[in-house]
Amino acid sequence: PRTGGRPSLPSSGLVVAQSMLMGRFDRPGEGLSGGLSVLLDSVGEALASTDGIAGVLTVVTACRPDLEADRVLLRRRSPGHWILRLPVDTDRPAGPQDIGEHREALAWWATTLLSALGRPLDVLHVRYADDGSLALAEAARRIGAGLVFTATPDPHRRMSELLDRPDADPDHVRLDLHRVFLADRLVARADRVMGIAGRGGTAELLHHFPQLARGHGTRRLSAPPEGVAPYEPPPDAAKRCGLLLDRIAGKAGPAEGPRRTVLLSVGRLHPVKQQDVLVRAWIEAGCHRESVLVLVGGSTRAPDRQESLTRARIHAATLGHPEARENLLLLPALSNADVRSLERTLADPVHRFRARYVCASAKEEFGLAVLEAMEAGMVVAGPERGGVPHYLDDGVNGLLLDTSSPHALGRGLRRLLELDDEAAEAMARRARRLVRTEYSASAMAQALAGHYADVVSRGRKAQSGPSPEPFGPAPV
Template identity: 65%
Template sequence: MQRPDSAVSVDPAPWGRPSGRPDPFAAARAAYWRRAHRPSRGRRSAAPNLFAELVRAEYRPDGAPADRPAAATSGDLVLAGLRRRVRAGRTPPPETCVRLLADGDHTRAAVFDAWPEAVRRHGTERAAAAVRRGLQGTRRPHLVATLLDLAEAESLVPLARPELLRLARAPERTVRHAAWRLLAAHDGSLLPPHAAVTPGTRPADAYERLLREALRAPAPPAAPESAELRPGTLIAQSMLLGHLDRPGEGLSGGLGVLLGALGDALARTDGVAGVLTLVTACVPELEADPVLLRRRGPRHWVLRLPVDSPRQVRPEELGRHREALAWWATRLLGSLGRPVDVLHVRYADDGSLALAEAARRSGAAVVFTAAPDPHRQMTERHAAPGSDANALRHDLHRVFVADRLVDRADRVVGIAGPGRGADELLHHFPQLAGRAGGAPDAPPEGIPPYRLPADAGRRIDSLLAAVGAGLGAAAGPGRSRTPTVLLTVGRLHPVKQQDVLVRAWAESGAFRESVLVCVGGSPSDADPVENAMRARVEQAVAAFPEAAERLLLLPALANAEVRTLERRLADPANGFHARYVCPSAKEEFGLAVLEAMEAGLLVAAPVRGGVPHYLVDGRNGLLIDTSCARTLGEGLLRLLRVDEGAAAAMARSAQGLVRSTYSSNAMARALARHYTAVAPRTATGRKAAAPPRGGPFRRPVAPEDRTRTGGRTRA
């Protein structure tokens, strides 16, 4: 782990950031880990700047005087100081952790991360006393539940049994459930009966029934058949947002397609015993199907983690379920018949932090896929006066969570990028430069081989008929050539920018030469984010009636159907002149882009993000500026005006590249090597014993925490 005071060489202008434009956020992070010199405080700008104040507060050197805030609140500064201490390994004592829990969701996340180390350093008696005082000093249900969960996580007994039994009958669900978990940890016989707990509370729903069952039973309702597991590494991978097999609906995107195919490929890979893909299930989903573990394919299972939510959990809501998710993951992973060796988490969010904690408790190694998001846009989004203060606070939280996942991980991998590969990751995560093994590996992502779905013919024929009708309306008298079909596929979400695409297509006049087909979104109108996007799409074409006639909005299709549709559109024998456009603000890698390339379509995709790693402008596709409607419109016109010969040559080059290099099988082989390298095994190949609960995890070593013995440094 890179120590805060050691030197780091950082490229001052990596890809993804315009050369010559200063990035004070990246500079502050580099200086924090480098500590080669103490930067001057500089001159305060005349106008208050929350971004500058919070960055200085969170990354200032130890001992440097604090600035007097003009825009930051006292809570902002307390949180910044807590994060600074946690990053440096100077974990606050239990009393401080408990006191800070009242300061908001982001502060609770930092306490959640620091708590195991605080207990290890200061002892269980002191920690239990701190939790007891906290429980006696608050009546706020969420704080009570959090304190009970902290006690359960480290096997503390903060209250007498009668007091815990009273909380186990509380009307608030979060308090009741946390008390059950704590009681079960010490004496399962004290659990309430299956009857209603308190007069006036609603009958137990699927979540409560499963919770009681998990507390009482030694194993979940199903477990992998031990006979089916091969010798080797048992791997778990996580996808906590959206549905695994419904891409394009709500929060379900390319990651579900990736992990489904990757899990299947890993299960076939030498040295892999089996694969568990972890997903979440909300209360209505549990009511419809209470089974938590299902076999997806040979040696590949889907394990559902229950979430006490009335709807599919959203990213900003994961923090409310963090402690319960860590408990469920620990409980279920520990009751599968054999231990999980490696847990791979993606995305810097509270759910991933919860799973990393579950891995610590169960003795599994952690692999984390790090991406410089939102790091690369922090200065651009937040440095200007008048930026959204809450958005800034949320992005700083995500950066902190990413740092903690890097610190907890046994292995960090990146997402392949253009040019120098891992350079951008090192630029935004300077602490990675000091880890063993040098720069992190960035294995290319991949897609599974195409297989024609057995029942796709009729559905695709009807879709092509609708596209053909749009082409007929667009052709009209006097048209010199057949209009082009512009296809885009993705979940209906602001980051995918379908609204910007439609506006660019209409305002640039590209609609006069093309029909635009947008595939994505749930068939129902229950998702508010999707509804808002549909409204913006309708507004974008309101002033262009002719364009509205040439716009075809289709709900999400199964991945196999999407790939079949793309093949049919790309085949000249079917009479279509089609091209693919990805309008996203950025794509970390772009699996939908790879699928369109593999199908034989000429592709235009964002210059920002990971697509330039494999798409070379003018050689196997087009790179376009998707930052605004004007530049995106220019890109659409450029795409439409590529002549057929050049388009076919680029499409063939793209197709060959994807089929030879970017497969889920190749990705599985690359990742399996990482998993095998970090799996906690003894020399005999048997699983090593899990560390005791509350044991230490990797952390940076601050100078004041060192013990000097003959010039050697140890934590």
């Protein structure tokens, strides 16, 4: 591998890094790649143009096939924003269950490459409670960079639920217990802890991290709003979107007469996203007779195990229901630009689609895809569990769904379909106004830049000498 040279960084301003170590950065919706890659791409670009920021690095991983195809480790993404790839000795992108085997190697690579920038790294921001994030936390300690960690109620929430279930899978308990250990270590290491606000703000997070509720020294918990980048249509948006619309229109019916409602759902194919539960609920509630369900996500080239499992469950749910199979459209993952173009077109009354957006996830800590659909002008329905209720007010700018079972979800789908067009349009207008005024990538970048500057001004933790226990106790 080669670095491709050092980034050209101004002499003033902060150099910051953000991480996404699971999945491939340029393939949102495939495998482990979801909304985080879209978020970090837009926020990285916005941060790079924010006062006080000299440059931004988004740290990702590259497995052996990725490195064989492209040996450059550092490449400019946009002015002031670079992608830094950390090699991982695997034949596929590392997942949460095996990245722990590469923790020390990741820490070494991150320390080595981040030390070779030509300017010291000021702040490193990690967002997931996994072994990769702990490896980067160790690299930050070694090079003297401040550490920011975005904590979420999971895995503590899931651990609490699993302990109440006598039939809990021991492997799931073990994995979540290990993630609890990682999250607590990251909170202890971090110079600044941030949260993602839910229905009660940060109350649930404080419940699971009592050290934050006690003040955590001089560090205060904050939850800056995450944001959506401005929409920029691709040059051939009309042509690309037209091909998709033809397929949807073929199932929805001719524009001249009454059309079936289009239910759109976008996300990586994964059990936590519950596309299979959505299909079952759609059929059990009889919604398949009056609507077209369009699922966007997953790879058709090289699906991973979770994608294949989810597709098999979707197929099983439609067995014996030929009408449902006829009204179900599965599309592979699309680029973010294509998704947002499709959403805008479906929301545009000129095209005469009666369209709704639905997210059936078991929970969404934030739900960037939901926000993007709101920004596009679609009326949306999202899970009541997690962070979506922080910005989606049921019956005001969208609907909240109980996604705990197919039966409960089916009730929500019926409510969504029975929503009259006038009420739906009013909800969509309020949703769009909220996102455009309060949830922009530039506003998020401004808030983050302020936190990063404060971390640096308060001084970093003492970095002298090696840690006697650099990674804490052995993994559970």
